[in-house]
Amino acid sequence: MYVLGIETSCDDTGVAIYHSEHGLISHHLYSQTAMHNEYGGVVPELASRDHIRKLIPLIKQTLQESRLQKSAIDGIAYTAGPGLMGALLVGAATARSLAWAWGIPAIAVHHMEGHLLAPMLEAYPPPYPFVALLISGGHTLLVQVEGVGRYQLLGESLDDAAGEAFDKTAKMLGLGYPGGPKLSKLAEQGEQVYKFPRPMTDRPGLDFSFSGLKTFTLNTFNKSQKTEQDKADIAYAFQQAVAETLSIKCKRAIRQTGIKRLVVAGGVSANKQIRAALSEMAALEKSEIYFPRSEFCTDNGAMIAYAGCQRLVRGEQQNLEIVARPRWPISELI
Ligand code: KG4
Ligand code: ZN
Numbered sequence: 001m002y003v004l005g006i007e008t009s010c011d012d013t014g015v016a017i018y019h020s021e022h023g024l025i026s027h028h029l030y031s032q033t034a035m036h037n038e039y040g041g042v043v044p045e046l047a048s049r050d051h052i053r054k055l056i057p058l059i060k061q062t063l064q065e066s067r068l069q070k071s072a073i074d075g076i077a078y079t080a081g082p083g084l085m086g087a088l089l090v091g092a093a094t095a096r097s098l099a100w101a102w103g104i105p106a107i108a109v110h111h112m113e114g115h116l117l118a119p120m121l122e123a124y125p126p127p128y129p130f131v132a133l134l135i136s137g138g139h140t141l142l143v144q145v146e147g148v149g150r151y152q153l154l155g156e157s158l159d160d161a162a163g164e165a166f167d168k169t170a171k172m173l174g175l176g177y178p179g180g181p182k183l184s185k186l187a188e189q190g191e192q193v194y195k196f197p198r199p200m201t202d203r204p205g206l207d208f209s210f211s212g213l214k215t216f217t218l219n220t221f222n223k224s225q226k227t228e229q230d231k232a233d234i235a236y237a238f239q240q241a242v243a244e245t246l247s248i249k250c251k252r253a254i255r256q257t258g259i260k261r262l263v264v265a266g267g268v269s270a271n272k273q274i275r276a277a278l279s280e281m282a283a284l285e286k287s288e289i290y291f292p293r294s295e296f297c298t299d300n301g302a303m304i305a306y307a308g309c310q311r312l313v314r315g316e317q318q319n320l321e322i323v324a325r326p327r328w329p330i331s332e333l334i
Contacts, residue, residue, distance in 0.1 A: 001074040001313060004059070004098075005305025008051040008091030009083025009111045010137070011042045014301030015055070015062045017073070018309050024121055026066040027302045029295070030054045037177050041167070048086030055094055062301075070102060077308020080108030081325030082138060088324040096322045107308045107316060108323035112139055112330050114303035115265045117148070117310070118292035121302055126263050126290040131253045133246060133278070136266035137163035137178075140208050141330060142253050145263070148310045153331045154253055155206025162242060162268045165210035169217050169238050173231050183235045184271050189228075190236025194220060198241055201248045206256070208249065213241055242268075243277035251281050260287035270297035 002025070007014035016027035032050050036042045063070060078095035081088055092108070099106035116132050119125060131154070134141040140157035160168065163180055170179020175186065196216055199209045217238050224230040250262055262282055268274060269291055282289035296302055 001309060002068060002072050003305050003309040003312060004062075004073050004076045005109075005301045005303075005308055006055070006059070006076065006078040006091045006095045007111075007114070007299055007301045007304045008055065008087050009079045009081070010087060010299060011036055011047050012299040013051050013054045013058055014299060014304070015058045016301035016305040017062060017066045017068065018302065018305035020309050020313050024302055024305075025068070026062050027300065027305075028058050028062050028065075029300055030058055033178060039177075040171060041177050042084070044084045044086055047084060048090055051087055051090040055090060059098075073102065073104060075099070075104050075308065075312040076106045077109050077304050077312070078106065079111045079114065079304050080323040081111065081328040083111055083326060085324060085326045088326065089322070092322045092324045096320065100320065105312060105317060107311050107318055109304050109307045109311070110328060110330060110333050112136070112141065113151075113333060114307045116143065116145065116151070116263070117307045118265045118296045118300075118303040119263050119290040121296055121306055122290070122292060126261055126288070129259050130261040130263045130290070131250070131257055131259050132263040132265065133250050133269075134266045135162040135246065135264070135268035135274075137161060137167065139266070140210070142206050142249060143330065144257055144259065148314070149334050151330055151333055154257070155208065155249065157208040157210060159209050159211040160214060162208070162210060162246070163266070165214050165242065166268065168214055169235075172218050172221060173235060180268060180271065184239060184273070186232050187235040187239045187273070190232035190234070192236070193233040194237035196220075196237045196241035198245045198248060201245055206249055206253055208245070210242070213238070239271070239273050243271075243274045246274060247277045247281040250278060251285055254285050254287050260285065261290070262287055263290045265292055265297060267298040270294045
């Protein structure tokens with residue numbers, strides 16, 4: 001079964017074709033980063049307009065590269081939420097209309113399920129069950145995964161998501177958008193000067209909170225001389241605090257569930273120091289750890305095509321409704 005996947009939940013237009021037996025056939029991504037960079041963050045209306053401009057050409061390009069006729073496509077998967085309403089609507093309306101015109105089913109995919117299943121696109125996918133740490137710009141979730149659609153929420157961020165904390169901290173330090181990769185690059189020049197708190201690790205539970213860490217970082221920055229080296233040292237301490245906090249919570253989740261297999265996905269999982277800290281923890285816990293390749297950590301069409309394909313193969317059917325849900329708790333997925 002060939003499935004066309006469409007991702008437009010935020011500032012990346014992603015399109016891919018996935019085959020249920022042969023795997024990923026082709027994929028393309030258009031990033032709007034340069035456009036939003038001028039404004040220091042994503043401007044929702046500009047994001048929607050750019051998706052409108054880029055989506056159809058990207059679908060054509062992905063089809064062309066796959067050497068498939070459009071008649072070969074068996075279904076269309078699209079990100080229906082969570083995300084920016086206007087941006088979601090572009091993908092949802094395009095996908096639903098194309099599917100109707102081509103006489104094939106369309107399936108509404110949860111963006112975080114896409115992230116969660118992204119490691120399945122790799123040569124050695126994780127077997128079920130596993131614990132998943134999802135760290136993106138909008139969400140920080142710990143989920144127990146027994147199979148497709150069998151998700152139990154173990155913990156989540158009570159305020160800022162990990163990626164959001166990276167972006168806001170980067171903004172404070174005068175770095176551009178998106179802040180995560182920029183802060184991470186700056187941290188490479190940093191040294192162990194400061195020790196920042198590891199929020200919510202001193203009490204039981206698997207929830208996260210990053211907004212206090214952000215304030216702590218701001219206060220430290222304001223008290224410093226604000227030199228380039230100060231900025232790098234602060235970026236280093238911030239990143240180290242996030243990495244260790246995530247490690248402590250994942251270790252707890254592994255011990256609590258007894259599942260010695262951890263999947264880490266979402267934009268922040270591209271971070272090298274976080275990958276290293278989590279890998280070290282997993283080795284000490286005698287647990288396996290899986291990450292998607294870097295380009296599938298951040299938003300992409302391949303993970304949506306994969307997730308949609310799993311659901312279509314299982315015979316899931318949806319009506320002609322165009323589904324766009326800016327807020328959509330993963331716990332509502334079945
Ligand atoms: O998953 P994603 O592409 O979009 C959402 O679903 O939100 O994640 C984007 C987030 C942004 O906050 C970005 O700054 C962060 O992932 N990110 C990183 C890195 N690469 C992307 N954060 C830290 N280090 C990175 N290397
Ligand atoms: Zn995402």
